Amino acid sequence: MSTQANTHVNTDENTGEKTRTAHDAIFVDNLVKHYGTMLALDHFNLHVHQGEIFGLLGPNGSGKTTAINCILALLSHESGTVSVFGRPMTPTSYDLKRKIGMVPQNVAVFNELTVRENIDFFCSLYIPKNRDRKALVDDAIAFVGLEEFSHYRPAKLSGGLLRRLNIACGIVHKPELILFDEPTVAVDPQSRNAILEGIQHLRDEGATILYTSHYMEEVEQICTRIMIMDHGRQIAQGTANQLKDMIDMGERITVDTLDLDAQTLHTMQALPFVAQADFNGKELKIACRHGNRNLADILDILHASGTNFGHLSSQPPTLNDVFLELTGKALRD
Amino acid sequence: MWTTFLTTIKVNLREKSNLLWLFIFPILMASLFWGMFSGLTNRQIQAQNFAVVHDSNWSTVAGADSLVNALAGKNTNGTKLIRPTTVSSVSAAKKRVQAGHDSGYLFVNDVGSFGIAISDDLYNEFTNNMSSSTASITVSSLRSIITQFNHSQTTLKTLAASHPTASTQGQTQTRQQAQLQIQAQLERYIAASTASAKLSYTRNRSLTNFAPDQFARYYYALLGMVSMMSMSFAITSISTAQANLSAVGARRSIAPLPKWRQFSAILLASWLTSFLSLVVSFCYIRFVCNIAVGGREPLAILALLIASFTATAFGLLIGAIPRLSRGAKTGISTAIACFGALFAGLYGSFAMSLSDSISRNIPTFDLFNPVKQVSNLFYDLLYYDSLQPFMTTVGILLITGAICMTLAISLMRRRSYANL
Structure with a gap:
């Protein structure tokens, strides 16, 4: 696709x-x-x-x-x-x-330099003059919130702080x-x-x-x-x-109920916008295709069959659904 | 480029393994050598208390008193081996030794030969710690002198008995006169030759500007090894500048600073830090361990500059090899340094003999051993009056460095890669 x-x-x-x-x-x-x-x-x-x-x-x-x-x-x-x-x-x-600025996947800094020295060095590759760099380095440190760690070496930083240092090194020259x-x-x-x-x-x-x-x-x-x-x-x-x-998936409807009969479940499964409907004795889960009245039609059927239900929720499809549908669910390396 | 240069120096000097192996380790090794060798070169003879048995046998030996005076340093300003105390009998001498007043005694036996007896303590010291005790050296010297004295005396007696005219240039004389001549001859001999307890028939003459130092070669080999180990500066630096070698290298490669400028900064910074580590080692060896370079210190500094250049070129070449981890590259550099040091004689007298043997029989092999070439730089300065051997070694190292540099540049000139 x-x-x-x-x-x-x-x-x-x-x-x-x-x-x-x-x-x-x-x-x-x-x-x-x-x-x-x-x-x-x-x-x-x-x-x-x-x-x-x-x-x-x-x-x-x-x-x-x-x-x-x-x-x-x-x-x-x-x-x-x-x-x-x-x-x-x-x-x-x-x-x-x-x-251009680049923030690579792996933290790419010198372990022998402090936070400030690292940022200044990577800035120097773009801006040679020392006096022009000072304000930029200060800005980058402030931007990632590393002011109090500016004299630390990377080995003393947590994973989150390291990532922030990695970002500062990539954006310090205002790309x-x-x-x-x-x-x-x-x-x-x-x-x-x-x-x-x-x-x-x-x-x-x-x-x-x-x-x-x-x-x-x-x-x-x-x-x-x-x-x-x-x-x-x-x-x-x-x-x-x-x-x-783009994907053939609409909302996901969940209904908490204890007395759904088989006939009602079968009616729902037969609806054209229902991709899948399952009942486990406590909860009815319905995966819908695209449609504007999906939830209303489900409610109509529940009322018509006299089914008592408690909580009902409807979740639109997520990007994760899109991703999995487009790229498949098979495990990757 | 300036910031890259300064940062490279900073990174090199802050790396803990560099500090350990290139600044501390050479000093420790040099100190170790110093401790080992200074014990051998600076050992002094220590005079011992000895009893001298003046019994009836004593007077039968011509020149006995002169010998004792010489050993006590009385006749000349020579080395004093004993502090003599005269006793009348062997038993009296033994009592003094047992009482701890003397370390031994000198006597003349029934057949007219000099003998030496030493205390149990001195004997134990002599046998258990023969190579390092100053007292044992005194005993060795005494034994050597007395053996030689007895030999000379026997030779002269035999000569007087068989050729009575030998010592009087053909004049006829009685046996008694001949013996008196022998005694006078012995006394003159002792007075002349035992002045400093050195009974030597040879004379030292120096053929070089500077006194040879047999141990200096070990320190030079150490400098050779350290110079090759210092290639790790260049390896570390180049690994952080190539996109295919590290994440930092990739980050630097997308920056607008041209590659040749980054390379130049790395080359100069690595060369400087390598040179610095060698200067520290050299200063320690020269001024603390007191190992000479023939009074040619400025040329020795030039030698360090050349050695560090070659090491840096080697480092750049090894560092630029793709698809090898930094650890593997550092391992290669250590292997080159240690293996080269073996054939430069660093690891003891066996290795030094091996090194000499290689130099004599397959000198071409030495051309491919940078450790040996670097140690040769200092050897050339110490032992040769002419600067030609030194300049030849400089040429070899510069050519080696240039070849490595060319190969390194050819590996590094790529700007984009098929793989990262």
Whole structure:
């Protein structure tokens, strides 16, 4: 299944070639990348607009990190194009690199340097003059809330603080495009919340963000648009609601009841919008397909059959449902 | 680039394993050598209390008094081996020894030969701790001198008996006159040759500018090993600059600082820290352990600069090898240093003999041993008047370094990778 719900790529009517639009921060077209004989990116396309937080979702080994490394020109690729802010991205595109920040999946800092020294060093790779860096380093430390730890070495920081240091090193030079590769792995809820708020703040200040994660709820919380990829290619893209509309799954209705008879259950199972209905003697669970009156129709049947019930709840489909339906439930490496 | 340079130095100097192996370990090793070798070179003879038995046998030996005076350092300003006390009989001498007044006694036996007897304590010290006791060296010296005296006396007596004119240049004389001549001859001999308890017929002449030091080579080999171990600075630094070697390297690779500038900063910083570690070791060896470099300290510093350059080039090459962990690379560098040190003679007299044997029989092998070449730098300075051997060794190390550097650059010039 491959769906393009919200495309911003223009197609030339004569040649059929896709062209980047003026507001693309990242434009990836037909990228192909192999690791030996294994296909890592299979004609992969990605278009990230300036000023948005774009979520890149996919199971382990789906090609997210490979895609990011190709965008950053760290990895070579066999075919396809990568442009950043409208210009081709190469290993020597130093002007472009100046505008990019990267927060890698693994914490990438020097254990021998303090928090402040680490942030200052990574800033120096972008801003050579010491006096120009001081305010930026102060800002980055304040942004991630590491003021009281600025003279600590990484070995003395907790996992959450390390992640925040990792972020500070990636954003200290005020980049216009920031790539976050699973920045909240192994982080407690408080730190995760702080990180997500910080990312939204960066977006509010004008940065464009490409965000990868396994955590559906945080992607749903902060991302303007989301792409789900698997086996090195895009399988769906759009807003969270657009993605939910793509799958053949509606709300999940749960009814607490003790006296549901077999005839009523059979009636419900026969309804065209009901994908599945199960009763365990205490609880009736109904998985619905899309429909506007699903809950009302269920209630009508319960009333008509004289079934007494207590608590009733209806849950819309989640991004997690979308993800599992699109990528399958088989375990990945 | 400046910040990269400073940061690399900071990281190198803060890494605990670097501090241990490149600053503390060499000092410990040099101290160990110092403790071992200084005991051998600085040992002094300690005069012992000895009784001298002036009984009836004593007067039968020509030159006996002169010998005792010489051993007591009375005739000359030579080394004093004994503090003599004259007694009339062997039994009196034994009593003094048993009472602890003397360590032994000198006597003349019935056949007219000198003898030496020592106390049980001195005997135990002599046999149990032969190589390190100052008293045992005194006993050894006494034994050697008395043996030699007895031998000389026997030779002269035999000569006088068989050729009575030998000592009087052809003049006819009686046997008694001949014996008197022998006694006079012995006394002159003793006076001349026992001045410092050194009965030597040879004379030391130095063929080099500086007095040879047989132990200096161990310290030089240590410097060679430390120089090669210091390649770990470059290994650590380059591992954090290559995208395919570490996460930090990947982060640095996406920055707009050109690769050649990062490489230059790393090269200079690693070279400097390597040089610094060698300077610390050298200063300790030179000024604390007092190991000379032929009075050519400025050239020794140049040698350290060359050695650290070669080590850094080696480190960059090993550090740039893809798909090897940093631990494996550090292991390789340690193996090169330790293996090279074996063939440079660091591990004792056997290793030194092996090193000499290799140098004599397969000198080409030494060209591929950077530890040996670095130790040669200092050896050349100490032993050769000419600077040509030193410059040859410098050339070998520079060429080795240049080859390693070229290979390292070829491995590192990639900017994007097929795999990370």
